[in-house]
Amino acid sequence: MSEPSASAPVRPAAVLILAAGEGKRMKSATPKVLHTLCGRSMLGHVVAAARELSPERLVVVVGHGRGQVSAHLAEIDAEAQPVVQEVQHGTGHAVRIATEAIAAQGAIDGTVVVTYGDTPLLTAGTLDALVTVHQEAGNAVTVLTANVPDPTGYGRIVRRDGAVERIVEQKDASPQQAAIREINSGVYAFDAKLLAEGLSRLTSANAQGEEYLTDVLGILAEDGHRVGALTVADHHEILGANDRAQLAELRRIFNARLTGHWMREGVTIVDPATTWIDVQVRLEPDTVVLPNTQLCGETRIAAGAQVGPNCTLTATIVGAGARVTNATTEGAVIGESATVGPYTYLRPGTRLGRKAKAGGFVEMKNAVVGDGSKVPHLSYVGDAQIGEGCNIGAGTITANYDGVNKHRTEIGDHVFVGTDTVLIAPAQVADGAYVAAGSAITKPVPAGALAVARGQQRNIDGWVERKWPGTNAAQAARAAASREGTADAENGAVASGDAGK
Ligand code: UD1
Ligand code: CA
Numbered sequence: 001m002s003e004p005s006a007s008a009p010v011r012p013a014a015v016l017i018l019a020a021g022e023g024k025r026m027k028s029a030t031p032k033v034l035h036t037l038c039g040r041s042m043l044g045h046v047v048a049a050a051r052e053l054s055p056e057r058l059v060v061v062v063g064h065g066r067g068q069v070s071a072h073l074a075e076i077d078a079e080a081q082p083v084v085q086e087v088q089h090g091t092g093h094a095v096r097i098a099t100e101a102i103a104a105q106g107a108i109d110g111t112v113v114v115t116y117g118d119t120p121l122l123t124a125g126t127l128d129a130l131v132t133v134h135q136e137a138g139n140a141v142t143v144l145t146a147n148v149p150d151p152t153g154y155g156r157i158v159r160r161d162g163a164v165e166r167i168v169e170q171k172d173a174s175p176q177q178a179a180i181r182e183i184n185s186g187v188y189a190f191d192a193k194l195l196a197e198g199l200s201r202l203t204s205a206n207a208q209g210e211e212y213l214t215d216v217l218g219i220l221a222e223d224g225h226r227v228g229a230l231t232v233a234d235h236h237e238i239l240g241a242n243d244r245a246q247l248a249e250l251r252r253i254f255n256a257r258l259t260g261h262w263m264r265e266g267v268t269i270v271d272p273a274t275t276w277i278d279v280q281v282r283l284e285p286d287t288v289v290l291p292n293t294q295l296c297g298e299t300r301i302a303a304g305a306q307v308g309p310n311c312t313l314t315a316t317i318v319g320a321g322a323r324v325t326n327a328t329t330e331g332a333v334i335g336e337s338a339t340v341g342p343y344t345y346l347r348p349g350t351r352l353g354r355k356a357k358a359g360g361f362v363e364m365k366n367a368v369v370g371d372g373s374k375v376p377h378l379s380y381v382g383d384a385q386i387g388e389g390c391n392i393g394a395g396t397i398t399a400n401y402d403g404v405n406k407h408r409t410e411i412g413d414h415v416f417v418g419t420d421t422v423l424i425a426p427a428q429v430a431d432g433a434y435v436a437a438g439s440a441i442t443k444p445v446p447a448g449a450l451a452v453a454r455g456q457q458r459n460i461d462g463w464v465e466r467k468w469p470g471t472n473a474a475q476a477a478r479a480a481a482s483r484e485g486t487a488d489a490e491n492g493a494v495a496s497g498d499a500g501k
């Protein structure tokens with residue numbers, strides 16, 4: 001067999017993700033690692049990065065909120081294995097429980113990577129580099145370190161003649177050690193056998209009375225094994241979130257990464273600080289994203305489309321050249337060169353055709369709108385099919401709900417629906433038909449017909465003068481009547497109070 005090449009490390013035997021801690025400072029009913037940023041839970045980001053190493057096993061150590069965490073894990077990665085740590089006796093204890101659980105399923109050999117469930121910024125590239133360095137150097141363990149401006153709270157990397165000698169926790173550090181700015185990220189690559197050996201010799205003789213995983217490095221170094229380190233270029237990668245302020249900071253950093261990526265891919269983002277993009281989103285070159293816009297879930301935007309300002313698009317497909325402004329959409333498909341907004345709400349099942357329009361104050365749900373059809377103003381269209389080239393007048397409502405069941409509205413091609421029409425579903429308006437403004441449609445409208453469904457207008461002359469004499473309205477009416485009389489006289493006509501009859 002050939003030696004593994006430098007660029008392709010041997011796949012790790014296991015990645016262990018520690019996620020048993022309580023996360024008290026989140027003050028939340030939701031376990032810390034399930035809090036989200038950029039479209040995924042913190043744990044989801046860590047699992048996704050770990051998966052890129054193609055480990056033989058992916059184990060998550062769960063404890064606090066284990067029911068919720070395990071259920072979430074099953075959803076995002078069915079192959080990952082939760083291992084329960086009943087009581088949190090420290091990082092060494094957590095890793096020991098995980099390795100024992102794996103060993104019970106068969107001997108492990110090779111590289112074991114350890115990382116945390118609350119450090120979502122760590123990239124697959126960095127994990128991969130750690131494993132590569134570890135395997136190429138033939139180390140017993142390689143720790144990912146970072147040089148940070150403020151090392152408070154972290155374990156310090158103690159070196160002798162450049163080599164890592166051990167890690168000292170903040171609470172156990174002498175003032176000289178506390179001054180060290182190279183810190184332990186908590187991410188490691190271990191040789192599986194030596195890891196097991198080191199874990200078996202851990203004690204809890206330290207300031208916190210815990211089994212420290214960090215002590216394994218000291219033990220292996222003392223035994224004369226090679227202990228290596230890889231220093232991460234960008235120390236932000238190893239940041240964890242202990243409270244919601246830190247989570248917001250991680251979210252901002254992650255989002256800046258994503259907006260930076262898409263701008264380099266040819267997307268114009270006018271204000272990256274107010275543009276929020278989930279990891280699942282895909283944007284084609286020459287799309288434009290205007291300020292205050294959130295692109296969530298499996299949203300796709302095709303070339304030349306413009307979205308924003310003030311849009312929240314979730315799992316929405318936007319066609320090439322479309323314009324979407326001030327809109328909230330979810331599970332919608334917006335056709336090529338279609339226009340949406342402002343103040344438009346497109347709900348799941350909405351499909352706008354090519355050059356279709358959903359205008360101001362329009363809500364749609366489970367509605368298919370054909371090519372070139374327009375719903376420009378103030379409408380609700382639900383459970384409906386609209387053909388091509390239709391104009392649906394301002395204020396048109398599909399009354400789809402009878403209080404118990406939902407019913408469909410079917411509108412053909414090139415239909416004209418007058419303003420303020422209510423289409424009481426089930427409703428059908430066939431090809432080329434017209435509906436008069438203000439109609440309440442209860443019966444099918446045949447192709448090419450005009451449907452008028454409203455009360456006849458009746459004028460009761462002189463009503464205001466009789467009912468409210470002396471009011472402004474009565475005076476205005478009288479003035480109008482006398483003007484009309486003068487005009488009629490000038491035209492040589494007979495003045496008449498019943499001119500309108
Ligand atoms: C640990 C390291 C420290 C490092 C820091 C980086 C040790 C002894 N110290 O310190 O050198 O600088 O991480 O963030 O390892 N966990 C469990 N079970 C436990 C204890 C912890 O699953 O019994 C999990 C926690 O949920 C957390 C992670 O392990 O995700 C780290 O634990 P934490 O208590 O935060 O370790 P630190 O004291 O910060
Ligand atoms: Ca921590």
